[in-house]
Amino acid sequence: MNDKELRANDRPDEDAGNRAGSEERSILRRTFFYAIGGIAALAATGAVGVAHGEGDLLRPPGGQDESAFLAGCIRCDKCRSICPTNCVRPGVLEDGFVAYRTPKIDFHRGYCTFCNKCIEVCPIKCLAAFDPVENKIGLAVIDRAECLAYKGSGCQVCVDACQYGAISLDEAGRPVVNTGLCNGCGQCEYECPSASYGSYSGSGVRGINVSTVAAAEAEGVAAYSLGEGSDAEMTGANRIAHGDSSDSGA
Structure with a gap:
């Protein structure tokens, strides 16, 4: 050598x-x-x-x-x-x-x-430790104009896709997001078929979309108040988030 x-x-x-x-x-x-x-x-x-x-x-x-x-x-x-x-x-x-x-x-x-x-x-460590049970990337929000279940199709793809039990169906068979359990993983949005089968706008917006927590709250979703709420409370909040605070099933 x-x-x-x-x-x-x-x-x-x-x-x-x-x-x-x-x-x-x-x-x-x-x-x-x-x-x-x-x-x-x-x-x-x-x-x-x-x-x-x-x-x-x-x-x-x-x-x-x-x-x-x-x-x-x-x-x-x-x-x-x-x-x-x-x-x-x-x-x-x-x-x-x-x-x-x-x-x-x-x-x-x-x-x-x-x-x-x-x-x-991450070389700078600007991504902090993350616990999907305690922390959230964002919150899933139902878009009633695009959601196939709101059009009477009986679709429940997002309910089946959610691994955290954060999405259920209301009395009318429409999806409701439990914001206490939702961590914004995005599997519901990824698997939602509405853009393929129900959208005519060409925008790619789906029947369920994950927003930042701040944006979801701005739309009317009480981000941290529903985790232990009843189904009735969750359904009401879901309607408020999309501009309908009535108790009707329409």
């Missing part, structure tokens, strides 16, 4: 540190160029003043503190790359400049199994 090889063997930790530093610098450079590209694209389309959406995006598990998440995320794309169900996607221009290229959840592509791989791979 020559002197050069001996010197290399004497510095394994130093070499590993250099490689890690080089990788981090590469990530930061890529993040910088993404940001510059985003500014240019927004300016070119005249969308600098209108792009918005920060705070309304579903984040990977552990990233629900939006301010802390945005302050830490370096847009390295590792959480998206490792997601086994492909539900982590990069933010696009329409999501807003600040959110551009940050990871978001798209339940049209898959649902979260809470495998924690995204949390483990």
Whole structure:
């Protein structure tokens, strides 16, 4: 073994540190160029003043503190790359400049199994430890205009899909979300067939969609008050969330 090889063997930790530093610098450079590209694209389309959406995006598990998440995320794309169900996607221009290229959840592509791989791979640790029993990615909300059960089809795909017992049927055979049990895993949205069989708008909106907790509350869902409520209380809240506080079954 020559002197050069001996010197290399004497510095394994130093070499590993250099490689890690080089990788981090590469990530930061890529993040910088993404940001510059985003500014240019927004300016070119005249969308600098209108792009918005920060705070309304579903984040990977552990990233629900939006301010802390945005302050830490370096847009390295590792959480998206490792997601086994492909539900982590990069933010696009329409999501807003600040959110551009940050990871978001798209339940049209898959649902979260809470495998924690995204949390483990995050180099900045801006995805916090997540307990699917105690924590929430978001809350499932029924869209009565799109839900096949509300059209009298008898569909209960979301009820069967939910592994947490968070969705049941009311007296009229329509789905009701127990917000105390729902953790926003997205399996109900992923498996909902309404976009394929019942939607004519072409929007891709489904009969049940997961929103951030804040957005769900803004729509009228009492996010944390229904966990121990009766079926009647849950049904009433479900109607209020969609603009109908009456007790009728219509």
